[in-house]
Amino acid sequence: MKHSFKSQLPFFLMLLPGVFVLAVNNYIPMFGVIMAFQKYRFNENFFKSLFTSEFVGLTNFGFFFKSPNAYIVTRNTILYNLVFIALDIIIPVMLAIGLNELRGKVMKKFYQSTLFLPYFLSWIVVSYLAYSFFSFESGFINRGLLRPLGLESINWYFEPKYWPAILIFFHLWKYVGYNIVVYLAAIVGIDPEYYEAATLDGATKWQGIRHITIPLLKPLMVILGLLAVGRIFNADFGLFYNVPKNMGTLYSVTDVIDTYVFRALRNLNNVGMSSAAGLYQAVLGCITVFTANLIVRRIDSDKALF
């Protein structure tokens, strides 16, 4: 480490805005975890309230485990996230490789933009889009497909069995385009000389993909996967709350920690309990990401996150 601080100054300067954003958005709010152990009572301003509220220990954590749904909610959160983590790697990588092989520049851009488009839609908009498909009386599927075919209409919002597939579909539909861009950028960064050398040696396109592209994408897949694992207890609130229209009949398959906490607490305005739920998710998420990283390091220490 011979580099003096002075010679590295430009790099530190470049780091500054990022550190600032991180500190403001992620570090300063961390003081808020105190609220999880308090009976929060507003007192003049937020910071003063933090110091004057009464400490109540772990009582705020109790409500989550009181719920008859605590198990279902946790199970749903983890299972959906596991499926999302796997599919968010497999499908975008496949599509990114496919798009990269396309020769027509115009069509390539067209496909990429089309796939990217849903990413910019709010979940609220998506939920109405979904409703126009699934509504019993006037939904497209019942009115446009099932009834003309002489089949019986399905009351989608009362049939939990269809919803895991529907939710996974909407998740992929929304995020695939975004993930493709990430992988596509990494593929473009691969040195073409590898492929040239491979072709000279008589490798087929498929072999090139299997032995060059995928191995070089692996570190990125592992890192993105690990980051997603860290948020395994945090579900995508917009998806799980809005798309099933917050229907009680579907809670067995659509209720996740975030929606449960939101529903239980939005009417109570109990800040302490909300913070407790948030802290619970963060601590469990932290434990999972460390465990996952440990496992990755055991297998291949180069690919671990830290």
Add this chain to the structure above:
Amino acid sequence: MKTKMTMVARILVSVLCLALLLTGCGKTVTPSASDSATPKASDSATPQESSENKPLENVKITFYCVGDSQDMTHIEEAVNEYLKDTLNITLEYECFGWGDTYTPKINPMLAAGEPIDIVFTSNWAANYRVNAVNGYFRELNDFLAKYPAIESVTGKDFLNATQINGKNYALPCNKEQAHNWGFLLKKDLVQEFGIDLKSIKSLEDLEPYFDKVLAEKPGITPLLAVQMDSPWHLLDWNTFSDDDVPGALYNDNRDTKVINQFLAPESIAQYKQMRDYFKKKYIHPDAATQDNFSAEMSTGKYFAFVAPMKPGKAVEMSAQTGIEWEEVFITPIVMSNREADGAMLAIPIGSKNPERAFQFIELLYTDAKLKNLMNYGVENRDYKFIGENRIEIIPNSGYASSGGWRFGDNFKDYLMAGEAENKAELWREYNKAGLPLINLGFVFDATNVANEVAACKDVVQTYYKQLFTGSVDPDPVVKEMEAAFKTAGADLVIAEMQKQFDEWLITNKK
């Protein structure tokens, strides 16, 4: 070559990861107040009042209310112009929908101590009692002593009915002081079918007309049921807490035993009746997924709706929805905690100009012109006079009144076309007819069972929509709900209510 490649790849990867992380932060939606709270941390300024002698300097007054969300700019401008020489405020007036839409927006703002000056609060929106006890609302006793006008309008008793431990945290709208439930029926159909409104005494009496609607009026659904705004209200449970918390008495003072109203035999009978109606197509197949009764009523595609009643309700709802209605009273008139707590304005603790906010609220009780401007909009744009104190709403003006019962003195509202000349008289009679319920004035303190109440609310939220609209077969669902209530601790909640209520009965023996 290889090292250079990996370097580039590494940088690329880290940049992408950072981008991913940052976008990840940006779109997280958590209801936790800590996010929204932080940026507001600097609002530590203590309220400083300008003295009365000097001309008042202009201040901004933010007013958030329930009501259909619409463009308020021209109303704000008119109010600012009208008060320029007296109160001199810049009003920021906003409506955020009704109960379940309004509450989740207001609650985090209150918890964060945002500088809002006036908010609507009640037992069904923005949880008045919870928020007052948590210290989110300013105590108003000193202002009430300094400015006695509001008390002279509402009377001391009505004002005191909203007190918590002898302190006023909000100002109740001066309006009818009793309630009952009944039907709003679409006027053109009532006339076409020649329905004698006096013959309608219960939900069953409407059944032949429901059949008639189905047979003769394709596209019209006989009965509108949206969330809690459904025939459920005809049972009129005398509840101890919010509508989605178990614990209630019968509304005829027959005993003092607290029961779980969601599992009572009357309720289960109603779930079955609703199931029957759902199968007969009296209720829309998509009912359980609808979420705004006001918007549904405005479509004109419904025949009957269960609503809270008072003399003149139909005309009021006609103005709100643009569809003409007839009213039919069904349940007996009672006086409960619901009324005084039903519509109030509070001054949040974050307000920088509480005194000016209070003066503005006072004007809503004393200044008829301001009250009507806030309610009906601007003269000759949103309404026009057709008599001395009587107006006609101009349709599609871009602003529709969401109801004069939300704030101030409801008796000062101009009469709408079709409203009885002696409306105030009718209201007084209505108030007199009300049976005072035995728990009038009792306040349940949920502190000891906060976890159980939260869990019970979740149980109700899980099941009520499909049961109230008859969308599911009630037998297995009620069993499921009963088990869920057990795990959630509904019995503890009810036992706690019973205990507090029994103690209150002894100390307040009338």
